[in-house]
Amino acid sequence: MSDEEKNPARQIITDYAQDHFRYFRTTEGTVYAQKNGHPVARPIRSQGTTGSHRQELMVGLYNDGRGSxxxxxxxxxxxxIEALALSQDVQPTHIRVAPGFDGATWLDLGRDDGQSVRIHPTGWDIRVPDPQEVCWRRTQLTGELPLPDKxxxxKGIDALLRLCNFANAESECLAIAWLIGCLEPSVPVPAPFLTGPQGAGKSTAGRMLVRIIEGMTGDLRRAPKDEENLITAVAAGWVTALDNLSHLPPDLSDLMCCIVTGAESIKRALFTDGDVVRSRYRRPLLLTGIDVGVIRPDLAERLLPLRLVRPQVRRTEAELWAEYKPALPVILGSLLDLTVKVRATEADTPTDLRMADFAHLCAQLDTATGLSALTAYRASLDDLNDDVIEGDLLAQTVLKHAATLDPGEEARMTSAEWLHALTQLYAGEDFRPLPKGWPTTGKVLSDRLKRLQPTLAARGVLVDWGRTKAARYIDLTRPTAPAPHEQQAAF
Known part of the structure; x- marks a missing residue:
């Protein structure tokens, strides 16, 4: 009787698996399998899906003559194997982009052979990463990218800009900055909002930008109706693109803020009462739409408006994609060349902008190329502040009250007194009815002002909170000196 006949089937499978695969766990406790010498990792618990570890293990056993x-x-x-792997070292898995050793980052090309792009301030090249350095996680949304041209x-950047109908140079350089930011896994980037009149090619331009990172299978999708579905969609890929937005309810707006800057989701594990599943996510977002209505101040600081215009000469979809697809290797190669150049450039980090990492990237891009990305970014934030104010009657009323103050003058009242004063100012002598959503208590007013604080500060009105022994108060001030961001923008 042979040794294989003496051993139980599970022992044969276990020995084969440990000889041909590396098993490890992530910080969330999920165990992954990685074929020896190959960077792609698959969770061992995935079953019934194309390319699962269970399937590759069955195929390997059969092809090597071990049986079925x-x-x-x-x-x-x-x-x-899962129980044994829980005592092994912890290593994260990554989708599409990953940090590497010595300041490098990696871009997964989605190829079966595992070839990826290593990006370093000294240059970029194509190689198969060491499995100890990078573990790629792939899903059905992970499309294949072509080998980039050297x-x-x-020429690739010029080709991309010719295909997109950007309205001005400011939108063009901000789009380039965003693409560079998408190749940096540690840098949160604001979400581009492609806007313009009907027929400006917003959806087509959005697809072209996404497919530089996600391959030709990358596409736009409708915004999910609930938080759980959006988190699931975000976790399955690197860039999440939502098409034709016309309204942003508060819950979706808050969730987008979390996706851009990073957050963690915890839910009950299936078939258990006490265990939980945790998932961390921070992903680049891309949005398209003519108008999304009222924009909340916290989301406005995380948006990047890119304006498009209607083309003078119409082309068919087939013609556009027939030009784009063969140009994609050149576009990706040019983007990688520019990314290397930007990362090797030193620049000061603006200290007055919320998305400081992206602002620093814009400053590096300006220094490396002579563009004006940082100036364009500041101008886009000013436009978004205008949008926030135009859509918020409370903000308009506060600015109207501040206009009655002299420079350097301070107005101090309790939240209830402020509510009374602002309500009277809005209603006026004709006692016009208050709009829907107007604050009904001093606490609600205080919370609304905290959301509006950055927007009001950008318009030279400072709001602060404090308390005396008697009560809490809110200060409204018009400073005598220009705001810090106005001083920097003047240079």
Whole structure:
């Protein structure tokens, strides 16, 4: 009787798996399998999906002449392997982009052979990453990217801009800055909002930008109706693109803020009462739409408006994609060349902008290329502040009250007194009715002012809170000196 006949099936599977695969766990406790020498990792618990570890293990056993095994033997073997892996070292998995050693970052090309792009301030090249350095996680949304061209001399960037109908140079340089930011896993980037009149090609331009990072299978999607579905969609890819937005309810607006800057979701694990599943996410977002209505101040600081115009000469979709697809290797190569150049450039970090990492990237891009991305970014934030004020009657009323103050003058009242004063100012002598959503208590007013504080500060009105022994108060001040961001913008 042979040794294989003496050994139980689960032992044969376990020995084969440990010889041909590396098993490790993530910080969330999920166990992954990684074929020896290959950077792609698959969770061992995924079953019934294309490319699962269970399937690759079955195929490997069969092709190497070890036989075919029933489901119970595979389950017992994988249960043992999972238990053993929980005592191994912890290593994260990444989708599409990942940090590497020595200040490098990696871009997954989505290829079966594992070839990826290593980006470093000294240059970029194509290689298969060491599995100890990078573990790629792939889903059905992970499309394949072409091998990027070398020595493009910037021709790819020019080709991309010709295909997109950006209204001005400011939108063009901000789009380039965003693409560079998408290749940096540690930098939160604001969400581009492609806007313009009907027929400006917003959806087509959005697809073209997304497919530089996600491959030709990358596409736009409708905004999910609830938080859980949006988190699931975000976790399945790197860039999440939402098309044709016409309204942003508060819950979706808050969730987008979390996606851009990073957050964690915790929910009950299936088939358990006491265990939980945690998922961390921070992803680049891209939005398209003619108008999303009222924009909340916290989301406005995380948006990047890119304006498009209607083209003078119409082209068919087939013509546009027939030009885009063969140009994608050149576009990707030019983007990588520019990314290397930007990362090797030193620049000061603006200290007055909320998305400081992206502002620093814009400053680096300006220094490396002579563009005016940082100036364009500041101007876009000013436009968004105008949008916030135009959509918020409370903000308009506060600015109207501040206009009655002299420079340097301070107005101090309790929140209830402020509510009474602002309500009277809005209603006026004709006692016009208060709008829907107007604050009904001093506490509600105080909370609304905290959201509006950055927007009001950008218009030279400072709001602060304090208390005396008698009561809490809110200060409203018009400073005598220009705001810090206005001083920097003047240079």
């Amino acid at each position: 095994f029933n489901g119970s033997a595979l389950k017992e073997a994988l249960d043992l 020595d493009t001399n910037g």
